[in-house]
Amino acid sequence: MAVPKRLRYEILRRDNHACRYCGAAAPDATLTVDHVIPVALGGTDEPSNLVTACEPCNGGKSASSPDAPIVDDVAADALRWSAAMTRAAEITRADLKARMQQRVIFLDRIWGEWTYKYMGEVHMFDLPASWEDTIDRFMALGINEEDLIEAVRIAMRSRARDPFPYMCGVLWKIVRERQQIAMQIVKGETADDGA
DSSP states (O other): OOOOHHHHHHHHHHTTTBOTTTOOBTTTSOEEEEESSOGGGTOOSOGGGEEEEEHHHHHHHTTSOOOHHHHHHHHHHHHHHHHHHHHHHHHHHHHHHHHHHHHHIIIIIIGGGOEEEETTEEEEOOOOTTHHHHHHHHHHTTOOHHHHHHHHHHHHHTTOSSHHHHHHHHHHHHHHHHHHHHHHHHHTOSOOOOO
16 A cells, blocks of 8 residues: 555655665655555554665565564654654644734724714724735734834824724734834844843
8 A cells, every 4th residue: 555645755754864774865765655564564654653664674674573662662763753753733723813813903903993973973993905914913022012003193183094004014013113113132233131
């Protein structure tokens, strides 16, 4: 049974593109993904049962079981990889949750504070369809809630027909100012004494 391409790629990457039996590495050796416990003996396509092997080692092994230390190494690597993937999922989920909370704060507490009356009804200013992505990008650049509050205040008081792009312009100005300050700090042109 052939190992799927994506899984084969992950196994090669996990094993640093080197044969786990003899250490031969790409590009000097032609590598394959081998079943530690062969399919003929009940082995599966689980990552813990797959290993990078050069063609001579893979061909010489046939349907025999490898030495136990190699199996133990592969199992330990698979456990480490599984733990790392679990941690990576936790990190990305936490990042998404934080971004979602920042969007709600922006929509409800910052943008939503500014309204206008039209024909006796209170309306919130329109947001473009991509507003969430825009806010995410600004937050990734170090813009915080206070910056957003100030930028929205400036945009709304400008009486711009469309305040969102105006707010973005204010935020880009803040980002550029901070980049200039950071550049000066890196070059040692200003002292950061906390004052």
